[in-house]
Amino acid sequence: MVGSKFETRDPYSYQIGFNSYHATEAVKGALPIGQNSPQKPPHGLYAEKLSGTSFTTPRSENKQTWFYRIIPAASHSNFKFEHNENYNFKSRAANFHMIPNQIRWEPFDLDSSMTFRGGLRMVAGAGDITTKTGLGIYIYAAGKSMENEAMYSADGDFLIVPQLGDLDIQTEMGYLYVRPQEIVVIPRGIRFCIKCPSGPIRGYILELYTGHFNLPELGPIGSNCLANARDFEAPVAAYEDTDEDYTVYCKFDGQLFSTIQNHSPFDVVAWHGTYYPYKYDLGKFNTIGSVSFDHPDPSIYTVLTAPSDHPGTAIADFVIFPPRWLVQEDTFRPPWYHRNTMSEFMGLISGSYDAKEGGGFLPAGASLHNIMAAHGPDASTHEQASSVELNPTKISTASIAFMFESCMMIGLTDWGLEECRKVQKTYNKDSWLPLKKYFTGPKLGRADLLPLNNGKENGNGNGIR
Numbered sequence: 387m388v389g390s391k392f393e394t395r396d397p398y399s400y401q402i403g404f405n406s407y408h409a410t411e412a413v414k415g416a417l418p419i420g421q422n423s424p425q426k427p428p429h430g431l432y433a434e435k436l437s438g439t440s441f442t443t444p445r446s447e448n449k450q451t452w453f454y455r456i457i458p459a460a461s462h463s464n465f466k467f468e469h470n471e472n473y474n475f476k477s478r479a480a481n482f483h484m485i486p487n488q489i490r491w492e493p494f495d496l497d498s499s500m501t502f503r504g505g506l507r508m509v510a511g512a513g514d515i516t517t518k519t520g521l522g523i524y525i526y527a528a529g530k531s532m533e534n535e536a537m538y539s540a541d542g543d544f545l546i547v548p549q550l551g552d553l554d555i556q557t558e559m560g561y562l563y564v565r566p567q568e569i570v571v572i573p574r575g576i577r578f579c580i581k582c583p584s585g586p587i588r589g590y591i592l593e594l595y596t597g598h599f600n601l602p603e604l605g606p607i608g609s610n611c612l613a614n615a616r617d618f619e620a621p622v623a624a625y626e627d628t629d630e631d632y633t634v635y636c637k638f639d640g641q642l643f644s645t646i647q648n649h650s651p652f653d654v655v656a657w658h659g660t661y662y663p664y665k666y667d668l669g670k671f672n673t674i675g676s677v678s679f680d681h682p683d684p685s686i687y688t689v690l691t692a693p694s695d696h697p698g699t700a701i702a703d704f705v706i707f708p709p710r711w712l713v714q715e716d717t718f719r720p721p722w723y724h725r726n727t728m729s730e731f732m733g734l735i736s737g738s739y740d741a742k743e744g745g746g747f748l749p750a751g752a753s754l755h756n757i758m759a760a761h762g763p764d765a766s767t768h769e770q771a772s773s774v775e776l777n778p779t780k781i782s783t784a785s786i787a788f789m790f791e792s793c794m795m796i797g798l799t800d801w802g803l804e805e806c807r808k809v810q811k812t813y814n815k816d817s818w819l820p821l822k823k824y825f826t827g828p829k830l831g832r833a834d835l836l837p838l839n840n841g842k843e844n845g846n847g848n849g850i851r
Contacts, residue, residue, distance in 0.1 A: 390567040390669030394552055394584060398561045400619035404601055404664070410560070411454075411656035412623040422452050431655055432458045438573055438598065438661035449573075449598060451659025453558065456627055459577075462647035465636055475508045475522060475541075476640030482511065482797020488759050489798070490813040493750035494806065496550075496588055498529025502580040503537050503635055506591075509802035510731065510754060512794035513701075515541045515595055515639050520794055521702050522640075523731055524591040525752075525806075531581035536651040537635035542595040544572045545690070545704060547788060549735050549750050551587035555580050558654045559662050560621025566735055567786060569689075569704070570665040571599060577634065577651045578663070588750055590733045592790045596701045599690040611672040613689045620664045623657055626650045668786060673710045679717050684789070694793055700728075705789040707739065713778045720771050723762030729796040730755045730789055737785015741767055746816060751808070757795050765820035 401408045411417045416431060418424050423433040431454040438449030497505055505528035513520015522542070531554075546553070546569065553564040557578045564570045566589075572578050580587075601613060628650045636643045666689070674686045690704040712719045720741045732739075733752045741763045747753060755761040763771065803809065810816075 388670055389667050390565075392565050392567075394563075394565060396563045396565075398563050399622055400562075400665075401622060402616055402619055404613075404615040404618040405660065406615075406620075407658070407660055408620055408662060409658035410621075410623040412625050413655050416454050416623075416656035417658060418454070427454055429454075429655065431455060434458050436575060436659075436661055438575070447597075449659075449661040451559075451657055451661040453654045454656040455558075456625070456653035456655065457649045459651065461649065462634060462645045465638075465643035465645045468635070468642040468644055470642070472504075472507065475506070475524075475637065475642075476515070482799065483803050484795065484797045485803075486756060486759055488753070488755055488761055488814055488817075490746065490753040490810045491751050491802075491806070491808040492810060493748050494525045494527060494588065494752075494808060496529065496586050497527045498586050500528045501530045501532045501535075502526055502528045502553075502582075502587065503532060503535070504528065507801050507806070508799045509752070509806075510796050510798050512729075512792060512796045513595055518542075518595050519701075520595045521790075521792060522591075522593040522595070523790060523796070524593065525588070526591060527586075527588045528580075529582060529586040531583075532579045534630060535633040535635065536577040536579045537637065538575055538577045539572075539593065539637040540575060541637055541640065542593040543574050543598055544570075545592040545594065545599065546570045546572070546589060547591070547733065547735065548587065548589040549733070550589065551582060552584040553580050553587060554583045555663075556652055557621060557663050558652060559657055560624040562619075562621055562663060562665050564665050567669060568665055568667050570663065571690075572663045573598065573661060576663055579652070590752070590788075590790075592702055592704065594692050594702050596694070597692055599692050599702075599704070602685075602688045602691045602703075607674060611674055612686075613666060613671055617670040618664045618666050620662050623654060625653050625655045627653060668706055668708060671706060671708055673708055675710055675712070676714050676717075679714050681714070681717065681719060681722055684721065696793075699793045701792060701794065703789070703791040705791055707782060707787040707789075709780065709782045709786070711778060711780050715776060717776070718771055719776075719779075720763045720767055723760070725758050725760050726755070727757060727793070729757050729792045729794060730761075731791075731796065732787060732789045735786045735788065737782060737787075739785070739787040740781050742817075746810060746813065753813075754796060754798075760818075762818075764817040765822070768821065 434453040436451045511522040548566045555562040687705045691700045692702045694701050734749045
């Protein structure tokens with residue numbers, strides 16, 4: 387079967403395609419014909435432009451959308467700062483704890499008293515929001531729907547990975563219904579509201595300060611596989627016309643501000659353009675793997691990427707480890723032991739992860755292996771995978787793990803390091819200190835080595851007695 391099996395039916399219709407030019411209207415004739423800003427737009431609407439890039443960004447990367455709405459977004463009172471210590475999402479080196487150790491968290495708590503906005507907690511980050519460089523990593527946990535309120539981030543694009551509970555998301559462009567094993571991207575500046583139709587919600591967020599997500603290049607793979615462009619879904623226009631007060635929250639430079647307006651922020655009757663939210667079913671990811679020997683680099687599991695200025699190096703990659711077949715011969719099949727010039731933050735949506743069969747890495751938990759932090763399979767996984775009979779095996783049939791990978795050194799917030807009270811103090815001790823020595827060669831120490839002296843001592847150039 388292609389696609390995930392969901393308990394809840396998606397109630398909405400969508401436009402399909404990644405980076406496509408979409409046009410949609412909730413009232414017939416609301417989209418102007420042949421121009422963007424007529425003197426009098428149809429149906430008494432206002433024309434408003436939303437820019438996701440500069441006007442002069444190359445056409446292949448340019449992201450602009452035209453709205454036709456009942457009242458422009460500018461119609462609101464002044465924003466006021468929200469004085470709440472939980473709303474400190476600043477991303478600068480001075481605000482982070484930079485730690486070289488491997489870090490792992492127990493499952494993060496649910497808080498059913500919160501809305502999505504109130505249940506946001508920053509775990510880690512890198513870079514500087516004010517210069518649009520880097521990323522932030524968050525946990526959300528909530529049990530209450532947002533009512534008569536909306537929020538948006540001026541800081542970056544939200545990539546939301548649900549772990550528990552369905553998200554019913556209303557955006558300026560229309561509705562998205564997002565369930566665990568789906569993801570949603572809400573770009574910078576787009577106003578949204580999240581309701582909890584199935585009960586409490588919990589999940590992970592990567593906020594991208596630098597540019598926007600794209601599909602990875604396929605190279606020799608060809609023109610298909612991994613995440614196919616046709617499987618991404620964008621909303622169709624849907625509006626509400628009310629005179630009720632709405633509170634609009636703005637995440638700006640890592641702080642929260644709010645304003646009140648006397649009309650709905652979701653009054654866009656029609657829109658067209660290339661800048662919009664979208665969702666994707668991870669069950670539609672077309673996995674590639676080795677059919678001969680060795681474990682390929684995990685980059686073959688990249689769903690979305692946000693490139694840096696250096697080709698092949700990402701500010702952020704979103705990578706998944708979905709159900710897949712392992713058929714390699716004479717191969718240690720779990721991920722190998724590794725020290726990486728990239729930082730790796732991992733989460734678990736459901737089930738277990740094949741490199742951590744020894745336990746401790748649980749759904750709704752996480753781990754961080756920062757730049758050059760040594761990591762790999764735990765001791766029990768290594769012992770089992772080194773001796774198991776190598777038959778074709780399907781793994782992760784009831785599980786899916788993911789990774790936020792970045793070229794940047796990731797720091798922890800106070801909440802991520804201490805206040806959440808979820809950091810496992812014995813992660814290294816439990817995972818890798820139990821590794822046994824299996825070496826069968828001669829045991830040598832420093833006393834067994836002579837100064838090299840160009841190898842003249844023994845004539846063979848290796849400097850060994």
